[in-house]
Amino acid sequence: MGEIIFYALAAVTLGTALLTIFSRNPIHSALSLVVCFFSIAGHYLLLNAQFLAIVHIIVYSGAIMILMLFTIMLMNLNKDDESHKPIAAKIAATIAFCLVGLVLLAGLLRTKPVVESYYYSGEDFQSIKVLGKVLLNEYMVPFEFASVLLLVAMIGAVLISKKDKEKSLK
Amino acid sequence: MNTLIAIAVLGVIVLLAEIFNLRKAIIPVTLAGLIATLGLTVTEFGVTESHYNNMIKVNNFTVAFSSLFIVLTIFLIALSADFYQERASKISDFVSIKLFLLAGSVSMVSFGNLAMFFLGIEVLSIALYILAGSDRLNVKSNEAGMKYFLMGSFASGIILFGIALVYGAVGSFDMDMIYEASNSATTVDWFYIGVSMITVGMLFKIATVPFHFWAPDVYEGAPTLTTATMSTLAKVTAMATFFKLNMAMNGNMKFEYELVIVIVSIASMTVGNIMALRQNNIKRMLAFSGISHAGFMVMALLNLQNATGSLFYYTAAYGLAGIAAFTVVIYVCKGKDNENIENFNGLGKRNPLMAGILTASLLSMAGIPIFSGFFAKFFLLNQVLNAGWLVLVIAGVINSMIAVYYYFKVVSAMYTKEATEEPAKVPFEFYIVAVLAIGLNIAIGLFPSALMDLF
Numbered sequence: 001m002g003e004i005i006f007y008a009l010a011a012v013t014l015g016t017a018l019l020t021i022f023s024r025n026p027i028h029s030a031l032s033l034v035v036c037f038f039s040i041a042g043h044y045l046l047l048n049a050q051f052l053a054i055v056h057i058i059v060y061s062g063a064i065m066i067l068m069l070f071t072i073m074l075m076n077l078n079k080d081d082e083s084h085k086p087i088a089a090k091i092a093a094t095i096a097f098c099l100v101g102l103v104l105l106a107g108l109l110r111t112k113p114v115v116e117s118y119y120y121s122g123e124d125f126q127s128i129k130v131l132g133k134v135l136l137n138e139y140m141v142p143f144e145f146a147s148v149l150l151l152v153a154m155i156g157a158v159l160i161s162k163k164d165k166e167k168s169l170k
Numbered sequence: 171m172n173t174l175i176a177i178a179v180l181g182v183i184v185l186l187a188e189i190f191n192l193r194k195a196i197i198p199v200t201l202a203g204l205i206a207t208l209g210l211t212v213t214e215f216g217v218t219e220s221h222y223n224n225m226i227k228v229n230n231f232t233v234a235f236s237s238l239f240i241v242l243t244i245f246l247i248a249l250s251a252d253f254y255q256e257r258a259s260k261i262s263d264f265v266s267i268k269l270f271l272l273a274g275s276v277s278m279v280s281f282g283n284l285a286m287f288f289l290g291i292e293v294l295s296i297a298l299y300i301l302a303g304s305d306r307l308n309v310k311s312n313e314a315g316m317k318y319f320l321m322g323s324f325a326s327g328i329i330l331f332g333i334a335l336v337y338g339a340v341g342s343f344d345m346d347m348i349y350e351a352s353n354s355a356t357t358v359d360w361f362y363i364g365v366s367m368i369t370v371g372m373l374f375k376i377a378t379v380p381f382h383f384w385a386p387d388v389y390e391g392a393p394t395l396t397t398a399t400m401s402t403l404a405k406v407t408a409m410a411t412f413f414k415l416n417m418a419m420n421g422n423m424k425f426e427y428e429l430v431i432v433i434v435s436i437a438s439m440t441v442g443n444i445m446a447l448r449q450n451n452i453k454r455m456l457a458f459s460g461i462s463h464a465g466f467m468v469m470a471l472l473n474l475q476n477a478t479g480s481l482f483y484y485t486a487a488y489g490l491a492g493i494a495a496f497t498v499v500i501y502v503c504k505g506k507d508n509e510n511i512e513n514f515n516g517l518g519k520r521n522p523l524m525a526g527i528l529t530a531s532l533l534s535m536a537g538i539p540i541f542s543g544f545f546a547k548f549f550l551l552n553q554v555l556n557a558g559w560l561v562l563v564i565a566g567v568i569n570s571m572i573a574v575y576y577y578f579k580v581v582s583a584m585y586t587k588e589a590t591e592e593p594a595k596v597p598f599e600f601y602i603v604a605v606l607a608i609g610l611n612i613a614i615g616l617f618p619s620a621l622m623d624l625f
Contacts, residue, residue: 103363104360104363106359107335107358107359107360107363108360110358110359111338111358111360138223139223139225139285140222140225141221141222141225141226141286142225142283142285142286142289145277145286145289145290145293146289148178148181148270148273148274148289148293149289149292149293149296151181151270152267152270152271152274152293152296152297152300153296155185155263155266155267155270155300156267156296156297156299156300158263159260159263159264159267159300159304160300160303160304160306162259162260162263164256164257164259164260164307
């Protein structure tokens with residue numbers, strides 16, 4: 001059962017990822033990316049990583065995709081007249097990314113081999129309950145410090161969008 | 171740990187002051203608070219402890235660098251009152267962002283866990299992206315903010331990927347565990363891929379040569395006070411962090427890694443200096459000079475065991491000289507739409523004190539004796555020589571000589587050319603900041619052991 005779901009999800013993931021790259025219309029690209037993100041969340045659920053799955057849906061399928069769609073609409077990229085990059089740049093980019101992929105694959109292939117049978121120990125490692133405990137005990141300081149990060153981003157948004165009162169009076 | 175809490179609380183107090191309409195009190199209160207924090211930090215000297223499951227460490231390294239960052243921030247905030255005069259309604263935002271930036275840099279040197287390191291670097295970078303683009307009606311500032319944001323977030327992504335690989339290899343974010351893993355022979359290969367990716371990201375933040383392309387444009391476009399922050403506080407922080415990361419991740423540094431560092435160092439010094447020769451905009455020139463200084467600072471990695479003192483001395487000398495130089499640049503270029511060297515014509519007659527301070531700080535950066543820049547280079551090159559890299563020492567000396575030329579271009583404009591306009595009035599705090607910064611610079615030049623023997 002698990003295997004069938006895995007193969008179905010993998011097919012959806014790969015198919016929509018390819019659609020994202022090859023479709024001419026940016027909106028279609030963005031929409032297939034949403035489907036791709038959802039199927040990746042499905043993979044996480046298969047591995048029993050509930051928190052990761054939910055966060056992935058909230059952050060990627062929700063926030064980031066909305067941001068991308070808005071950008072496409074506001075900047076009016078919704079046209080097919082994408083400029084052609086020089087062929088040398090395309091080749092260079094392809095080679096560079098193939099090399100990165102090769103290095104990563106070579107490194108990761110030497111990790112533990114494929115897991116062939118699932119072994120259920122009964123111990124709870126990664127449910128949201130356990131994660132919450134780790135986050136608020138062991139990782140309390142980073143958790144709090146992340147709020148400073150968000151605060152800075154928020155002040156920045158206000159700072160950049162606030163009107164210069166003095167300037168407009170002149 | 172106390173330092174971090176104190177700075178974050180101070181940032182929140184500044185935000186609250188705006189609500190209660192205490193705008194005039196913001197800068198004095200912040201300065202007083204920072205001086206108190208400096209005192210609090212210094213009292214922790216000599217203590218070695220770790221807080222909250224080793225998230226934050228306190229030792230001589232963290233205390234020394236945190237104090238340096240606080241001193242630099244005190245100077246930068248003292249300059250804010252006049253610099254943001256026209257935008258007084260935003261002063262609390264600017265000051266609090268700078269305080270949080272300081273909190274980020276303090277956590278970047280005192281982390282005991284990679285999670286704290288990454289959060290620190292993100293707080294620092296995001297604060298800088300905002301400050302770089304904060305002059306939103308100016309196209310150049312927009313360009314600077316956008317460029318820095320796109321490239322910087324890409325570099326952060328690479329660092330994060332590196333951290334993930336290191337975690338995959340070690341199974342922990344804890345620096346002690348990572349140190350053990352880097353010394354063990356059984357460490358898996360992708361640990362080193364992770365270390366390389368973190369190195370790439372950090373070299374970007376310091377702006378060394380293959381990753382320096384953002385620096386001149388961003389430095390030129392950003393408001394001058396932000397440029398001062400980037401070239402002093404941010405650069406020094408990134409360098410100290412990179413050094414600390416290397417102490418943990420490169421327990422037995424491979425020869426190939428050393429070779430990469432040597433090449434990066436030589437390339438940064440050479441490219442930075444040669445490009446600086448052709449610049450007519452002083453902010454661009456200082457950007458390229460910053461790239462060449464980054465090349466010098468990276469040298470400290472070749473002698474990880476002994477170079478801590480020399481690196482601290484170098485960063486202090488460079489930071490203080492940078493503050494003094496930028497104070498004068500802010501004064502001279504105030505109200506002008508460019509920062510060309512012609513603006514400095516005749517400054518020697520118009521305002522001898524400011525001209526003298528700029529001369530002194532540029533001489534310190536060039537490495538002329540009495541000023542601490544000379545001793546900083548001397549100690550660092552000495553460490554490199556002990557590590558056995560004679561080539562690098564020769565390259566460093568040649569580059570110091572090239573650097574003198576473009577620094578003197580500004581000095582000769584100040585003293586030999588005729589002034590084109592009437593002198594502007596210098597705000598009181600500019601004198602204090604400039605004199606104090608250059609005074610400290612000369613003082614540590616006269617008593618180098620005061621900083622060198624801290625470690």
